[in-house]
Amino acid sequence: MRNGMKHSLGTAATATGKSKTTIHRAIKSGKLSALRREDGTFEIDPAELHRVFEPVTGNVTGNTNLEQSVTANVTALLEQENEFLKQQLAREREFNRELSALLANESEERRKLTALLTHEPKQKTDGGELWRKVFKKNTLS
Secondary structure, eight states: OBTTTBBOHHHHHHHHTOOHHHHHHHHHHTSSOOEEOTTSOEEBOHHHHHHHSOOOOSSOOTTHHHHHHHHHHHHHHHHHHHHHHHHHHHHHHHHHHHHHHHHHHHHHHHHHHHHHHHOOOOOOTTHHHHHHHHHHHHHHO
16 A cells, blocks of 8 residues: 555555445545545545455455456356357247248249249130131121
8 A cells, every 4th residue: 555554546446346436436425535635536544445345355466356256257147148149040040941941932832823824725726716717707708
């Protein structure tokens, strides 16, 4: 610690395992008293700091425990998100397979219908031509 055993926001955060923002909020709300220096930084008495926040125990340099805890939590969240995204991707792939199958079926049905609509059946030589011959004979006479 610097300044005759007083904490700055940074060293107070390290000593408690809290963030500088949390310490600063406690000062602003009056929960924690601190002296504001002319340069805008804070001096926080260790006794006052630990009256409000528990000290970090053990031989911890910096926020090692906090950082490990945060890293473990973030890793777990990222693993969950990754698993969710894998499941979502599998659902999307299955949906695409179903759509492709439907599209193939619709295309085949469209080809069949087009063939039926454009197909010209062969004319019967006996009835159709006979009718035309009779009709022509009558119009000529």
